[in-house]
Structures are given as C-alpha cells and as structure tokens.
Amino acid sequence: MQVTKRMLWLWTGVMLAGLPTGAYAQQAPIKIGVPVFLSGPAVGAFGEPSKNAATLVIKAMNAGELPAPYNQKGLAGVPIDMKIVDEAGSTATAVTEFKNLVQRDKVDVVVGYVSSASCTAIAPVAEELEVLTVFYACGASRLFDERDYKYVFRSSSSQTSDAVATARYIVKRFPDVKSFSGINQNYSWGQDNWRDFVLAMKVLAPKVAVDRELMPKLFAGEYGAEISALLAANSPIIHSSFFGGDLETFILQATTRGLTKNSRLLLTVGEQILARQGKNVPDGTIIGGRGRHGMLASENVLNKWFLDAYAKEFGGAVPNFPAYHMYSTLLGLKAAWEKAAAAKGGARPTTDEVIKAYTGLSFETASGPVKMALAKGHQGIEEVAVGTYRYNKETNKPELFNVETYPAECVNPPANMTPEEWLKKGMPGAKC
Missing domain, CATH: 3.40.50.2300 (Response regulator)
Known part of the structure; x- marks a missing residue:
C-alpha cells in the first residue's frame, strides 16, 4: 500500500460548531487520535463500524447527549477534537503514523488499533513518547504478559x-x-x-x-x-x-x-x-x-441509546462488537478523565493524573461493567x-x-x- 493512500483524515473539530460559546467552547480542545482500518480486508467488519462509533460517540460527548453518568459535555467540560487515521499497512507504517499523531499533530490521547501486531509494536513507543494510549480492539494477551506499561491501557478483555x-x-x-x-x-x-x-x-x-x-x-x-x-x-x-x-x-x-x-x-x-x-x-x-x-449486549440505558443513535445516524445500521468496543473504550476514557478532574476541583488533569484515575477503574458500559483488574490495573475484564x-x-x-x-x-x-x-x-x- 502506498503511504499516500493512508492520508485519509477525518477531523471532527467541526462538530464543535453550534455548541454554546461560553467557557466550554473557549477551552483548548482535548485532541484524540483514533487509528482504525479505513482500507484493506478488515474495513467492512471492523474499520467502518469503529469509525462510525467513534464519530457518533464523540459528537454526543461534545453535545452532552450521552446518558448519565456520561452526560457532562466533552471530557470534564472540555471539548474533544478527534482525528481518525488509517491503521492499514505494516507494523512499521502503523508506528510511523502513531508518531505523527503524537509529534506532529500533538494529540493528548490515542484510542485505537485492531491488529494485535500493531498493538504490540506501538505499546513500547507509547511509553517512550509518554502519551496515554488506549487500545480498543486488539486482543492478544501477550500485550501485558511480557512487560508492564504506564501509559498503555486496554479496557476490552483479552482473547x-x-x-x-x-x-x-x-x-x-x-x-x-x-x-x-x-x-x-x-x-x-x-x-x-x-x-x-x-x-x-x-x-x-x-x-x-x-x-x-x-x-x-x-x-x-x-x-x-x-x-x-x-x-x-x-x-x-x-x-x-x-x-x-x-x-x-x-x-x-x-x-x-x-x-x-x-x-x-x-x-x-x-x-x-x-x-x-x-x-x-x-x-x-x-x-x-x-x-x-x-x-x-446487555439491556440497559447505555445500550438503548447506542442502538437508537447508531441506527438514526447510519441509515438503520446495527452496531457490531467492534463498534461496541469503541463505545466502551471511549466511555472508560471519559470516566477516568472526569474522575481525575473531579479530584482536582474540576481543573484539567495532567496525563499522569488521568493514568492514576484509570488504573484499577471500574465503569459501566452498554455491555455491562468493565473492571481494570489485570496488568496492574491496565487491562480490563468483563x-x-x-x-x-x-x-x-x-x-x-x-x-x-x-x-x-x-x-x-x-x-x-x-x-x-x-x-x-x-x-x-x-x-x-x-x-x-
């Protein structure tokens, strides 16, 4: 695959248009990079549903439209700016694109990756660059078997x-x-x-x-x-x-x-x-x-909202488990971020403070509770x-x-x- 074919970006800062012009909209947004398959053999079953879920959920977060307890706008009142990039290609290409997100685009958090090969290659780079990275779909257990990580989390369970x-x-x-x-x-x-x-x-x-x-x-x-x-x-x-x-x-x-x-x-x-x-x-x-x-999935308020909103947004489509993984992972990030913000009186938390809040966290999803119980609080079980x-x-x-x-x-x-x-x-x- 030519690198030029990977340059398929989707900025969602435009989603902030139409929001109130008060303190919320005036704050510097939290930048989240979201690598998912936008091309290749996994785009139909994984990439498209995951992209749809990320776009839908972050739009709802920015508008404060998620069900409680996730109905505060953005992340602790700060708007989110999302950039979706293509995961397809070799692990070397995935690492290069990850570095671009961090060093060129200055993202605060990376949420993504389906391929277990991508995750195992990127995890040590995330540590080196000291950027909070939450894997949403890759499942190989060896990710945390071989070493401990400070900056890497995975809220979806392992294989x-x-x-x-x-x-x-x-x-x-x-x-x-x-x-x-x-x-x-x-x-x-x-x-x-x-x-x-x-x-x-x-x-x-x-x-x-x-x-x-x-x-x-x-x-x-x-x-x-x-x-x-x-x-x-x-x-x-x-x-x-x-x-x-x-x-x-x-x-x-x-x-x-x-x-x-x-x-x-x-x-x-x-x-x-x-x-x-x-x-x-x-x-x-x-x-x-x-x-x-x-x-x-479970029958609960978070699931009903997701099914209804996804169908409305995408022409009656039904979200599959990769879409749910993206939804759950974003909810986990929101729960951790807002727990960290609450601990300092609502002020914007540092990466270290979000990591502290995320470690060992339990939170509710459309699929039931997730407990960050393994890998010293960095690996979820459900x-x-x-x-x-x-x-x-x-x-x-x-x-x-x-x-x-x-x-x-x-x-x-x-x-x-x-x-x-x-x-x-x-x-x-x-x-x-």
Whole structure:
C-alpha cells in the first residue's frame, strides 16, 4: 500500500460548531487520535463500524447527549477534537503514523488499533513518547504478559476470556464431542487464541483430542488447502478466531466446499459479520463477540441509546462488537478523565493524573461493567457471552439462541498469573 493512500483524515473539530460559546467552547480542545482500518480486508467488519462509533460517540460527548453518568459535555467540560487515521499497512507504517499523531499533530490521547501486531509494536513507543494510549480492539494477551506499561491501557478483555468461554460452552452444550480442529491466523492474535482454547479444553475435557492445527498467514484470502485438510479430519468442531475479510472469505469457501455439513464452526469473534453476512453463516455456528457486545449486549440505558443513535445516524445500521468496543473504550476514557478532574476541583488533569484515575477503574458500559483488574490495573475484564446462530427467514434477521453468559472472573486469570500459567494450572480460583 502506498503511504499516500493512508492520508485519509477525518477531523471532527467541526462538530464543535453550534455548541454554546461560553467557557466550554473557549477551552483548548482535548485532541484524540483514533487509528482504525479505513482500507484493506478488515474495513467492512471492523474499520467502518469503529469509525462510525467513534464519530457518533464523540459528537454526543461534545453535545452532552450521552446518558448519565456520561452526560457532562466533552471530557470534564472540555471539548474533544478527534482525528481518525488509517491503521492499514505494516507494523512499521502503523508506528510511523502513531508518531505523527503524537509529534506532529500533538494529540493528548490515542484510542485505537485492531491488529494485535500493531498493538504490540506501538505499546513500547507509547511509553517512550509518554502519551496515554488506549487500545480498543486488539486482543492478544501477550500485550501485558511480557512487560508492564504506564501509559498503555486496554479496557476490552483479552482473547483468553473468549477461549475459555467458548471452551466452557462446548463442554456444556456438546458433551459427547471427541475431537476438534482449529484454523487461525499465524500471528500473535491467532496463535494466542488457539493456545488458550486448547489449554482450556485440556482442563475442562482432557479426553477430547486435537485433530488439525492450521495456521495460514494473515489475510491469505485463499484457504483451499486448509479446507481440504479439515474435510479429511472430519472434526465435529472447528475453532477459528479469524476476523474481517479472512473470516468472511473462509465461511464462503468452507460452505461452498461442504465443510459445514459434518463440522460445526466455532467462531470466537463471529458476531462481527452477522449483520453483513448473516445469510452466509451456517445455522448452528457457535458465535462469540469479544465480551458481551453487539447482538450479545446487555439491556440497559447505555445500550438503548447506542442502538437508537447508531441506527438514526447510519441509515438503520446495527452496531457490531467492534463498534461496541469503541463505545466502551471511549466511555472508560471519559470516566477516568472526569474522575481525575473531579479530584482536582474540576481543573484539567495532567496525563499522569488521568493514568492514576484509570488504573484499577471500574465503569459501566452498554455491555455491562468493565473492571481494570489485570496488568496492574491496565487491562480490563468483563462478562463474556456465547450463543448458537440461526438465520430467521421469516424476519430476515440473524439470531442467537442458547446464549450463555460467563462472569469476568470465570474466564480470566487472577491478577497474579499470566493467562498461560493460569490455564496450565487448571484455572484455579475461577468464579463461575
């Protein structure tokens, strides 16, 4: 990809037009950089919904239109100026664009990134540049396994919770399963997902065997050889953490080849494509959504506002879990910022003061409570829901049934263990 194709900016300072001209509008805005996929294979399922959510939520924040307790304008009364940039490209390009946001555009905070490769590359740079950086979607647990960070947070849960929740779902709903296979992308996200799912299954159903372990490269786009191997294995369950274009392409190729006639797909992040590709997803597929988001979200005031506002703004569209991740992450930043501002009598907090307020914070979202409980208070945990899919031909809408919800403490390790250590020790202390 040419670097010039990445220069797709969206400034939202214009959103401040029409706001009252008092002290609020006169304050220097808080600049937030938001890197999401604006091009490439992940734009449809991740980039566009995430961009939509960021634009919608920050516009509502500036206008003071979010439900309580998030109804104060901006961040503690200070308007927000958002700049959206394209995450697509190599990790080196992502790092360059991150540095541009900080050093050239002088952003106060960066909120973004889908790719776990981007997150692991950018986290140490955020530390070096001393800029508050909140990852909204990337899920590989190794982000915080390998070192501690001061400036880096992630309020969405790691992929460990997805793996444990789906393993618990399989063991409960399909107790006679004798084996399973997996097809996952060959980088940190796919590797960690598969590792944790296998380890969780060993704890919960030690006699269940692994048939095939397939790791095609990220955004390969062609899975003929892998589908042939899976057809030969004839496993009753096929685990996949594919996302974006890889997930959509794999489903189309797998169904065309008849893979799903005898094998049930388990898509740990499958909720992301249901609104777009619902007719193509086989009935009976097991679906996760990186927490309790999208079609799996809670029924509460924050969720109702989001569903209604998103549909109104984007022509009846339904937000998927990446959109919910962006919404939740922005709520977490707002909660931390306003807690820090309140501690100093309403004055604008420093980055260090926001970090102090964010560390260990608990806050409410459209998907239920998030607790910054791991990685010394920098990694969030939340409930996880898993369901079984069917397409309702009468309503022409996707549906999830037999939904199981798992408490955050059931599917995440305690604070004193890495996910791998916890799983290998048999998930001690899990509260289910």
